Amino acid sequence: MKNELYSGAEYLNPGHVGCPGCGATIAMKLALRALGEHTMLVIPASCWAIIGGNYPQSSLKVPILHTAFATTAAAASGLRAALDLRGDRETTIVGWAGDGGTFDIGFQALSAAAERGEDFIYVCYDNEAYMNTGVQRSSSTPWGARTMTTPGDKWKRTYKKNIVEIMAAHRIPYAATASIAYPEDLERKLRKAASIRSGLRFIHLYSSCPTGWGFAPEHSVRVARLAVQTRAFPLYEVEDGTTYAINQAGDKPVREYLRTQSRFRHLSDEDIAQIQKYVDQEWKRLVRKAEEA
Amino acid sequence: MREVLEGSQAVAEAVRLARVKVISAYPITPQTHIVEELAKYCADGSLDGRFICVESEHSAMASVIGAESGGVRSFTASSSHGLALMHEMLHWAAGARLPIVMAEVNRALGPGWNLWVDQTDSLSQRDTGWLQFYCSDGQEALDTTLLAYRLAEILNLPIMVVMDAFFLSHTYEPVDVPSQADVDAFLPPYEPKFLMDTKNPYALDEVAPINVYMEMRRSIQMAMEAAPGIYQAIEDEFYTRFGRRYGLVEPYRCEDADIVFVTAGTAAATARVAVDTLRAKGERVGLLRLRMFRPFPAEAFRLGLAHAKKVIVLDRNCSFGAGGVFAQELKAALYGPEAPKLYSYVAGMGGRDVTVDTFSELFTMTRDQDEPPLGSVWYGVNEEMLRS
Numbered sequence: 001m002k003n004e005l006y007s008g009a010e011y012l013n014p015g016h017v018g019c020p021g022c023g024a025t026i027a028m029k030l031a032l033r034a035l036g037e038h039t040m041l042v043i044p045a046s047c048w049a050i051i052g053g054n055y056p057q058s059s060l061k062v063p064i065l066h067t068a069f070a071t072t073a074a075a076a077s078g079l080r081a082a083l084d085l086r087g088d089r090e091t092t093i094v095g096w097a098g099d100g101g102t103f104d105i106g107f108q109a110l111s112a113a114a115e116r117g118e119d120f121i122y123v124c125y126d127n128e129a130y131m132n133t134g135v136q137r138s139s140s141t142p143w144g145a146r147t148m149t150t151p152g153d154k155w156k157r158t159y160k161k162n163i164v165e166i167m168a169a170h171r172i173p174y175a176a177t178a179s180i181a182y183p184e185d186l187e188r189k190l191r192k193a194a195s196i197r198s199g200l201r202f203i204h205l206y207s208s209c210p211t212g213w214g215f216a217p218e219h220s221v222r223v224a225r226l227a228v229q230t231r232a233f234p235l236y237e238v239e240d241g242t243t244y245a246i247n248q249a250g251d252k253p254v255r256e257y258l259r260t261q262s263r264f265r266h267l268s269d270e271d272i273a274q275i276q277k278y279v280d281q282e283w284k285r286l287v288r289k290a291e292e293a
Numbered sequence: 294m295r296e297v298l299e300g301s302q303a304v305a306e307a308v309r310l311a312r313v314k315v316i317s318a319y320p321i322t323p324q325t326h327i328v329e330e331l332a333k334y335c336a337d338g339s340l341d342g343r344f345i346c347v348e349s350e351h352s353a354m355a356s357v358i359g360a361e362s363g364g365v366r367s368f369t370a371s372s373s374h375g376l377a378l379m380h381e382m383l384h385w386a387a388g389a390r391l392p393i394v395m396a397e398v399n400r401a402l403g404p405g406w407n408l409w410v411d412q413t414d415s416l417s418q419r420d421t422g423w424l425q426f427y428c429s430d431g432q433e434a435l436d437t438t439l440l441a442y443r444l445a446e447i448l449n450l451p452i453m454v455v456m457d458a459f460f461l462s463h464t465y466e467p468v469d470v471p472s473q474a475d476v477d478a479f480l481p482p483y484e485p486k487f488l489m490d491t492k493n494p495y496a497l498d499e500v501a502p503i504n505v506y507m508e509m510r511r512s513i514q515m516a517m518e519a520a521p522g523i524y525q526a527i528e529d530e531f532y533t534r535f536g537r538r539y540g541l542v543e544p545y546r547c548e549d550a551d552i553v554f555v556t557a558g559t560a561a562a563t564a565r566v567a568v569d570t571l572r573a574k575g576e577r578v579g580l581l582r583l584r585m586f587r588p589f590p591a592e593a594f595r596l597g598l599a600h601a602k603k604v605i606v607l608d609r610n611c612s613f614g615a616g617g618v619f620a621q622e623l624k625a626a627l628y629g630p631e632a633p634k635l636y637s638y639v640a641g642m643g644g645r646d647v648t649v650d651t652f653s654e655l656f657t658m659t660r661d662q663d664e665p666p667l668g669s670v671w672y673g674v675n676e677e678m679l680r681s
Contacts, residue, residue, distance in 0.1 A: 040489050042359065055505050058496035063489045065362050066498040068385050071355030074347060078315060078356030079489060081343045082363025085314045091491055109355070112348035 009037070016059035018051040021217025023207035023224060024125045025051055026180045028096070031123060031205070032062060034187035035194055038091045040083075042076040044106060045069040046098035047132045048125070070105045072097040073113035073200075076120045084119075092194045093120040099140035100130045103161050114170035117199045121190070124163060124202070127209035135212040142232075144275055145263045147212075155266060159278065164238065167202040171241035174201040177234065180208065181225035185235055185247055206233045214262025223260050230257040231283045236290070244289040254279050298468040300461040301326035303431040304396045304454065306468075307438035308368050309340045310476040311394075315360035315367040317345040317353045321375040322408050323458040324398045328370055350375035354382035354393075361391040362497055364488035366442065369393070372458065373400035373414045380418065383451075387422025387513060389498045392445030392452075392483075394438060397425075399558065399609070400458040401643040409644020410458040412558065412610035416586075416618045422513050424452040424520060425586040427557035431466040436537055439471075443480050443527050448516045455586075458644070460559040471535055479534055517588040524585070541590035543582040544597050546572060550579030552659060553598055553633075555623060556607040557583040560647045564607070567652030578656060583619055591626035601633040605659050607652070608669065609641045616669030636662070637669040645673055 011032035018025035024047050032039065041064045043049055049066055053059040067075040072095040080093050097106055102124035110122060129147045130136040137147040142160045150156040167175045173196050178186040186205070193201035208224045210217045227233035228248050235248040254276045258264040267275070298306065304327050308316070316335065318328040334340035347353045350371050357367040371379060376397055386393050401411035415425060426441065428434040434456050441452040456462055489497065501509055521541055532538040543561075546568050547553055554564045561582040571578045581597045583590075598604055604627075608617025615621055620637030627633065636659045641647035655672065659665075 038491050040491065050500060052496055052499055054500045054502050055496075058494070058499070060496070061494055063491060063494040064496040064499065065359065065489055066496065066500075067355060067358065068381055070351060071358075071382065074352035074355035075359035075362075077345055077347070077352075078317060078359025078361075078367070079363045080359075081315045081317075081345060081356075082360040082365040082367075085341075085343060085365055086363070108348055109352045112352065116346065 009033070011037070011061045013059050013061065016051050016053065018047070019211045019217070021210040021220040022047070022051070023180050023209055023220050024048060024098070024127060026220065027125045027205050027207045028060070030180065030183050030186050031094070031190050032060070034190035035092055035094065037062065040065065040079065040091055040093050042067055042072055042079060042093065042095045044072045044097050044101045045132070046101050047127070048096060048098070050132060069101055071109060072101055072106050073109040073118070073122060076122070077113050077116070077118045080118060080120050095120060095122040097122070097124055098131070099124060099126040099128060100138040103139045103163055111170065114167060114172050114200045114202070119197055119199065121193045121201045121203065123205050125205045125207040127207050127212060128160070129212055131209050131212040143278065144258070144267050144271055146266060147263070164202070164204050168238040168241040172202060173199040173240055174237070175241070176202070176237035177204045177206065179206040179224050179228055179233065179235060181221050181228060182235060182248065189237065212263070214265070215260050219260060223257070226252065226257040226260060230254045231279050232257050234283065234286055236286060243293040244286065245293065246286060246290045295467055295469050297465050298431055298470070299326060299463060299465050300431045300434050300456055301463065302330055303435040303468045304370070304438055304456070305330035305334065306470050307435045309334050310471065310473060311366065311439060311442045311480055312482070313340070313368045314342045314365035315345065315357060316342060316369065317347050317356040317360070317367070318369050318371070319347050319350045319353050319375060321350070321372050323400060323462045324370045324372040324375070324396070326462065327396055331368070350378045351382055354379045354386060357393050358382060358386050358389060358391060361393055361485070362389070362489050364485040366483040367393055368395065370396040370398070372398040373402055376414050376418060377402060380421070383418055383421040383423055385498070386451045388509070390449040392442070392449055394441045394445055394452050394454065396438070397453045397455045398458050398462045399455060407643045408458065410460055410558070410609060411642045411644070412608070412618070413642070415453060415455050416610050416612070418453070419587055419618070422450060423587060424450060424517070425455055426452065427455045427584055427586060428461065429559050429561045429582065430461065431464070431468045432537070433539060434461065435468055435470065436531070436535070436539070439476060439480060440524070440527060440531055444520065444524055446483060447523055448520055449486060450513065450516050455558070457558045475534055479531065520588050521585065521590055521593070539584055541585040541593040542597055543584055545580040545582065547579035547581055547597060549577055550601060551577045552603045552605060552656065553578070553601040554580045554605050554607065554652060555583060555619065557586070557619065558609065560607060560609060560641060563647055563649055564652050567649045567656070570649060571653060571656055576656065589622050589626060594623060594626050598627065598633055603659055604633050604635045605655050606635060606637050607641070607647065607655065608637065608639050609647070611639050611642065611669070620669060634665050636665045638672045639669045640672040
């Protein structure tokens with residue numbers, strides 16, 4: 001398996017400015033391996049606007065259209081229209097935005113593009129807060145997390161939006177979660193997304209963030225794996241907005257995931273029990289949907 | 294071919310003749326007739342392009358930025374609140390050096406809600422790096438749209454073709470619609486100077502550090518400075534082909550005029566009648582219609598007003614705390630001991646009538662006043678209402 005994964009071309013140049021252990025950088029590296037050279041990226045304000053490089057350099061070997069924060073899906077729609085009218089059906093367009101650019105400021109444009117049935121892949125690489133601006137909460141930040149705008153005893157007491165269910169509710173052909181800790185699953189999902197050429201395909205890509213979450217850079221993949229194993233971030237896919245399939249089992253207590261990160265350090269046993277209860281409910285709901293399918 | 298067209302239809306015709314590929318728009322009164330017409334052209338195949346029905350004006354501009362970055366000619370149209378919502382992306386379009394053309398229908402901003410003509414919406418966007426042309430009839434709206442594509446694609450800067458709400462957007466007039474062959478000869482297929490290309494994988498619009506950002510901004514200013522000269526050369530060619538020209542500013546009976554009106558849009562057509570009326574009474578008065586606003590055609594104004602003693606500027610807009618925008622800009626352009634006295638009037642905002650009598654009254658007020666008052670005088674407001 002290892003050989004197969006590492007046999008392909010690399011599209012990420014060395015010397016990028018991602019933080020050590022940056023999950024979002026690993027995410028891009030894996031995604032582009034799956035998608036290949038006929039790919040164009042649309043990237044809004046985000047960590048990746050920085051990791052992508054300063055003028056006149058680029059950290060990637062595929063073209064990037066950088067765009068304003070709220071506009072990933074709109075700019076990708078226009079770019080797709082241009083390529084279609086130029087007769088280029090070969091190139092895959094990928095909107096690549098963070099959780100703030102997806103769950104919050106870019107959501108209106110994303111929802112509209114999904115409704116219009118735009119032909120591109122939208123990847124939300126999720127590091128669960130505004131990391132590029134110094135760790136402020138987004139609507140993707142989970143219950144219990146401390147950020148710079150949910151500090152001290154004002155840690156976040158609302159739950160993370162379920163973005164995949166929201167996207168599935170648009171009845172798009174394909175929506176899936178993926179994780180940097182499961183590269184085979186991630187690459188399979190991106191290839192599948194690329195092979196579907198009608199409608200928007202949405203990938204919710206868990207990208208651990210040592211800088212914002214408070215863990216040592218060498219643990220990025222371990223933290224991401226624990227998120228799946230504890231069901232805090234289950235791996236699943238949804239076809240046509242209705243057909244759910246779970247891709248990875250997990251049964252570890254969520255405490256094991258939470259205690260790897262300083263953003264959750266303040267949580268009491270009762271708080272952790274509440275998170276466990278929420279995770280269990282969400283998992284049951286997911287299993288029920290998968291069984292229906 | 295001569296047809297009777299609404300101002301909005303004249304713009305839509307020009308967009309079709311320009312063979313625009315991607316149109317993306319969000320509806321707002323009074324821009325809707327333009328985009329409805331274009332949606333119809335895309336649907337019936339008379340325009341080989343795609344109409345993207347976006348969910349906001351912000352997305353409209355973002356998607357035409359995406360389309361232009363993909364190497365095709367594109368168009369959008371908006372007005373008032375829609376343009377205001379686009380503001381961030383107007384900066385982006387110019388900074389990305391994309392030759393987008395948009396029609397902008399001048400409408401008042403709320404609150405209170407008001408659908409009628411007012412130039413404050415487009416003038417609020419004057420620092421975004423877009424060129425602006427103000428039109429005064431349907432023929433000019435059609436011609437300016439074609440000229441705008443030609444100019445934008447040379448300068449690599451976006452252009453706003455501005456027209457008054459209803460007085461122009463919804464008024465039917467005879468318009469000479471040029472043939473496709475003539476337009477093709479004037480406006481060659483779009484050849485982007487850079488674009489998204491997997492064989493040459495550039496990063497477009499990326500982080501610009503301190504050592505390059507100012508040069509990027511300077512290059513926009515340089516393109517703006519080159520615009521009047523390039524425009525006039527293009528317009529000469531347009532005149533040869535189509536027999537119509539407009540200029541950066543359009544003089545009317547200015548030669549021996551002591552007092553000259555300066556205004557823009559459909560009010561200028563009214564001012565023309567006022568000039569004739571006043572001339573018939575023996576007054577030496579003229580009109581210098583503002584057409585290009587960004588870049589501000591300072592040289593053309595200096596030349597056009599070289600012999601004027603007084604200038605009457607009618608602004609259908611206000612920069613609150615400063616006064617009429619055209620008056621402000623013109624004052625700056627004419628600054629110096631030789632400058633004519635400039636009388637600034639704010640009138641006709643939110644669709645209030647600007648009539649021939651309005652101009653005649655402004656003329657009399659100005660003629661009988663030795664020195665202009667400081668700031669802008671508001672004409673036609675109900676002072677009693679303001680006191681209550």
